[in-house]
Amino acid sequence: MSPRRILQLGVVVLVLVYPLLAGNSPVYGRLGALVLLAAIGASAWNIVGGYAGQVSVGHAVFFGVGAYSAVVVYTHLGWPPIAGAPLGMAISVGIAAVIGVPTLRLSGHYFSMATIAVAELVRVLSSTSDFLGGAQGLSGPPVPRSVLDLSFISATPYYYIFLAVLVFLLGLTRWIEGARMGFYLRAIKDSERAARSLGVSAGRYKLYAYMLSAAFTALAGSLYLTMFGFIDPESGFGILISVKMLVMAALGGAGQLFGPLVGALILVPLEELSNSLLGGRGAGLTFVVYGAIIVIIARFLPSGLLSLFERRPARRDRAKSAPVAGHAD
């Protein structure tokens, strides 16, 4: 076995046994689950934001729909919340189709702005809907009625559920990467005009990516609800939810399979640990640190942390042939 293989195997084993390592600390057990949940959301975002290059800043719409669907089937039908997940995914795909058709025609920042506007629209509307609990929000079962409610004290079950979903999502993404759709998406991202001239139906493939992305973002929302048991307009549809997905994917490396996971692996522990260490003192120091780290990464690694591993050989070459360019960097 090559060293690379051994390393890969090591990581797989580590991921599988992490809850055992964190076993005596519920906080670190939960941290693992939170990283995976964030990675699901960011990886779902990555399909349209990274691979197709359509930077959505309104994915909270789908996250919120997923979370609300889960809580609505509990509140109005008495079902276990997770039963709402397929419903949330279906609704999200529908919404993605409806808002995707007009907005995906927009280029660059316009698409981003339109998605912000749509998310804000949904947030405002949700807070006026009695069916969705209005501004007060809705809560899941206060005490679990059966194991189907997926309400556990330990984070370990969540960890493995999230891990399974993430592995499936990444597997699907990997498959798309290699399939015709992945090829088309890369072409569209590089140059939509060129892709069109080659006969790629850019609009259609962007829409497919958007719908797929929406479905899994909704699933992340449903999973969030089973774990936290409460949703309101701000925690479901707030702009920060959208931005966090984007930031994680971009930080790790957008358009790369493991980019969002790496982003989540850095940002979630950073956020939780800095809040635990600094938050109690007040004064918002947590976010000063958090913001500064994001700025530094964006400044020095604009293509994400994963570019650290890929760029090196390229850089050496460039430094040899064009020292001036190297300095400017």
Place this chain on the structure above:
Amino acid sequence: MSMTLLQVVVSGLLLGAVYALFSSGLTLIWGMMNVVNFAHGDFVMLGMYTAVVIWTALGGGPWASVPVAAILIATLGVVSYFLLVRHIMKGPMLAQILGTFGLALFLRYAAFWTFGANFRTLPDTLVGHSFVLAGIRFEGSRLLAGVVGLGVTLLLHVILTRTAIGSRMLAVSEDATAAQLMGIRPQRMQALAWALAGAATGIAGALIATFFYTSPTVGETLAIVAFVTVSFGGFGSVLGALVAGLIIGVVESLSAYLIGPVYKDVIVYVLFVLVLWFRPQGLMGKA
């Protein structure tokens, strides 16, 4: 038109001029270098704190705080450009969002750390009393902000379209390499754009502080309005931002009055999406 309705329209127009004022910096940067500054709202917030500090520490009104805020935020803009934006603008669009969002969090909570979480307000006598003209009530600080808003956005428009420096800036925004060949230094022009945008934003902040509350998170509220105004108007078009600001101001006021305040945002967002549907480049943007 009833008197009240007229009053609603007038207050909407004044509000719209203010929207235009604090959006003009954003649209300038967006148009010049295709960068959306997610920290824009927090630039406005720092302009507002400048006014608060100048009043609480020195007792100075807008005549003192407006120029100081303009200089301070212009400096902040130039510093942000050289330390951060210059490096990320060539990267993917995501890097810009990442970088400016990180900057936004940093500035917001640096202000939080410095000034505390409290809401601050300036005394409403700072600018002068309100007066009634032809049955319509005008309030001093809003009128001042609205008029200056109109003036500054028009001035920016003139600078960009009618002066030599403006045409150099536009040349850089269209093709930096070609501009360089013509002897224009792109970085200098871009830094200048950040300085101009920062100055306009600082002025906006200092004026808004006279009738609005100031808090570390106020930028978040204002940023979304600015994003909508700018994309509505067409990116890069200062005049577009002005027109869009006025439209949004009036639509917000009228719908809040006639339908209900909860729905005013709904109507503005729907209108915005419709505009993008029919004119993807915004009202006055280049296709």
Place this chain on the structure above:
Amino acid sequence: MLKTSRRTIVAGAALAAVGWAGSAAAQETVKIGAVYPLSGNSASAGEYSKMAMEVGVDVINNGNAELAKIMPLAKGGGLPGLKGAKIQLIFADNQGTPAAGQNQTLRLITEEKVAAVIGAYQSGITLTASAIAERYGIPFLTPESVAANLTERGFKWFFRTTPVAIDFAKAYSAFLKEQKAAGRKVDSVALVHENTEYGNSVASVIAEVFGKDGLSITQNISYSANSTDVQPQVLQLKEKNPDALIFISYTSDAILYAKTMKELNWKPGIMIADDAGFNDPSFVKTMASSVEGLVNRSAFAGGKPGTVPYLFNELYKKKSGGADLDDVSARGLEGFLVMADAINRAGSTDPAKIRDALKATDLKADQMVPGYDGVKFDDKGQNTLASSLITQMRGGQYLAIWPKDRATAEVILPYKGW
């Protein structure tokens, strides 16, 4: 990526170990967790509560001669029931999100090993945070979250000291009916409320109670608390000109409404504010002169020299640099004092014993920082003696005007404004 993940985990495990060791070393202190918004939009409320509770900790640990005359726990030297153990209050930032509230509560319970938790200001966060405490069997007390469903979940470890919306609504109704009987015009009432959880829930309860009591609500305006402009709403009010107006607002919108009403020169005969924004010290500090005669609800209204609220307020002013206790900070402080009293009586940091002691709580009105009739919990954990004072803005501060037996000033109407 490979390196990073392993490093994170190793670092995590190391930090966890430090956490364990740290908590084992401290034996002579009783740890209480406090989950509050210390960043985000509600951070100002969180900061005031934090300062007030820290005053409480200081009084119990180090004593205060004057308070000791009335309060048994103010003698100093910690909790007598636990051989003089000192109290350590550990704050955590809920960042204004339900998720962070839950994560931090878990940390306080499992890492800091707190004996009990207090929090979390916003009802939605109290909901998720207390669910964790319930699972771990740790008492959770909320001094300020008012959502009705909090005490309806069948929780066994949940307690609430604050009055809830129905109490406020009844107080307003009784107050307005008294004004009507005294010959003031109260034929039309307008409700203006912000549209998040707080405003919506309080407004709907008020509408319900007023409907039953025969007070007619002629206007019901719901608006978004982060509005940039409220002129259209004030113009709507001006047009209909209601006799009485009730605001249910946060700070930013309270400031805008007060400013805009003055700008547009309109005021009703009676103006009532439901606590929150209109009681925020930063509102009072800057806007008091524009809302002279505003009727407000508050759990806190100073008090005569020598009383518990007066003495605590003096201590608080020293800490805050001059700001008075307000409704939120006074209720937060009371929540802490109730918890300290229960732990003292429990004589142990065993959560079950603390819970039993909380259930047996019976504090009298003279021990209260806010204007409650005392503290005594029902089966659901709600304080049955919680009540509200109605106050009025007089020359820069709120004075208690209702109910009569606790009033320190007479009602002066109509509303003066500026």
